[in-house]
Amino acid sequence: MTAPALRLLCLAGSARSGALSVRLRDAAARVAQTLGAQTTMLDLRALQLPLYDGDLEAAHGVPDAARQLRDAIAAHDALLLVTPEYNGFPTPLVINAFDWLSRLPAGEGAPSGVIVTANKPTALLSISPGAIGGLRAMNYLRQYLQMSFGMLVVPRQHAVGHAHDVLDGQGVFKDEKAEQAVRAVVQGLLRVAGALRDPA
Numbered sequence: 557m558t559a560p561a562l563r564l565l566c567l568a569g570s571a572r573s574g575a576l577s578v579r580l581r582d583a584a585a586r587v588a589q590t591l592g593a594q595t596t597m598l599d600l601r602a603l604q605l606p607l608y609d610g611d612l613e614a615a616h617g618v619p620d621a622a623r624q625l626r627d628a629i630a631a632h633d634a635l636l637l638v639t640p641e642y643n644g645f646p647t648p649l650v651i652n653a654f655d656w657l658s659r660l661p662a663g664e665g666a667p668s669g670v671i672v673t674a675n676k677p678t679a680l681l682s683i684s685p686g687a688i689g690g691l692r693a694m695n696y697l698r699q700y701l702q703m704s705f706g707m708l709v710v711p712r713q714h715a716v717g718h719a720h721d722v723l724d725g726q727g728v729f730k731d732e733k734a735e736q737a738v739r740a741v742v743q744g745l746l747r748v749a750g751a752l753r754d755p756a
């Protein structure tokens with residue numbers, strides 16, 4: 557009997573129209589589909605999480621949208637996250653969503669936010685029009701997700717620099733080497749996710 561497809565949740569750190577990170581996320585998801593994975597795109601902006609504020613949390617609790625994020629992560633075998641770089645850092649859209657997730661306690665039969673992220677196989681990509689492709693942001697994001705969320709961030713990652721020379725407006729790769737590098741990241745992620753889900 558063949559194993560069911562691995563379920564991959566794909567996130568981008570920007571949601572603006574024409575975002576490079578969305579283009580790369582979608583391109584990487586297509587690669588994952590060719591490798592047999594089932595992909596889901598989650599738009600972090602659509603969650604409409606307010607900027608984290610302790611007073612807001614004290615008054616109203618953690619917004620339901622954080623539960624949506626938790627449940628989406630729980631329902632998938634692995635995560636793929638593509639980050640842009642703002643002044644060397646991952647974007648507030650990503651950090652704010654995960655900060656809220658970290659505040660979600662267990663309750664109503666559901667686990668806490670950080671229990672759901674623990675040991676979840678995750679791969680990172682970054683993208684920028686600049687030469688180093690958001691590498692600094694990606695490395696901070698790796699540390700953040702590993703240290704605070706216990707995520708199993710796979711070793712292989714790739715920073716796509718000179719983005720406009722690498723992906724066209726439809727998110728099709730113009731650069732074969734970059735496509736191969738992204739494929740290697742996705743392959744590594746699916747291998748780890750498969751081994752964890754279906755141990756021999």
Ligand SMILES: Cc1cc2nc3c(=O)[nH]c(=O)nc-3n(C[C@H](O)[C@H](O)[C@H](O)COP(=O)(O)O)c2cc1C
Binds near residue numbers: 569640643
């Ligand atoms: C506030 C801000 C800071 C930025 N800082 C960096 C940076 O540190 N390194 C970099 O390569 N690009 C930087 N950029 C340019 C982004 O890489 C570029 O706007 C990119 O298209 C954003 O990602 P997106 O297309 O997915 O929205 C910055 C852009 C903004 C708006």
